[in-house]
Amino acid sequence: MKRGLLIIGLALSGITAVTLNAAIQNEIVNAISNNKDKRIEIKADELPVEVAKHLTENYKEAQISKSYKWVNEAGAIVGYEVVLNSGAGEITLKYGPKGELVKE
Numbered sequence: 001m002k003r004g005l006l007i008i009g010l011a012l013s014g015i016t017a018v019t020l021n022a023a024i025q026n027e028i029v030n031a032i033s034n035n036k037d038k039r040i041e042i043k044a045d046e047l048p049v050e051v052a053k054h055l056t057e058n059y060k061e062a063q064i065s066k067s068y069k070w071v072n073e074a075g076a077i078v079g080y081e082v083v084l085n086s087g088a089g090e091i092t093l094k095y096g097p098k099g100e101l102v103k104e
Contacts, residue, residue, distance in 0.1 A: 036073055037070045037071060037072050037078055038071050039068045040068060040069050040071060041067070042068060042069050044067050044082075046067070047067055047080060047082065047099075048095075048098070048099035050098065051080055051082065054093075055082065055084075055093075059084055059086065059091070062084040062086035062091065063084065063085045064082060064083070065083040065085045065090065066083040067080070067083070068082075069081075077097050078097055079094060079095055079097055079102070080094070080095040080096075080099065081093070081094050082095070
C-alpha cells in the first residue's frame with residue numbers, strides 16, 4: 001500500500017514539474033510575442049552566440065531563412081526568432097533575450 005502511494009506521489013510530482021515548466025515557457029513566449037513588441041529582421045551573424053551555438057549543435061543540416069530580434073517599446077531586446085529551412089520543411093525557433101531556447 002505504502003509503495004503504491006509512493007509511486008503515485010512520484011508520478012504526480014513529475015507531471016506537476018512538466019506542467020510548471022510548460023507554463024513558464026508559455027509565459028516567456030507570450031512576453032516575446034507581445035502585441036506591443038516589434039519584430040525586426042536581422043542578419044544571422046547578429047544573433048547571440050548562445051543562439052548560434054544551439055543552431056550549430058542541433059540543426060547542422062538546416063539553413064537560416066530569416067532571423068529577427070524582438071524589441072519592446074523602450075527598444076530593449078526581449079527575444080529572438082529564427083526561421084530554418086530543412087529537409088523536413090520550415091522550422092521556427094524562439095529564444096529569450098539572452099539566447100535561451102523558449103519554443104521549438
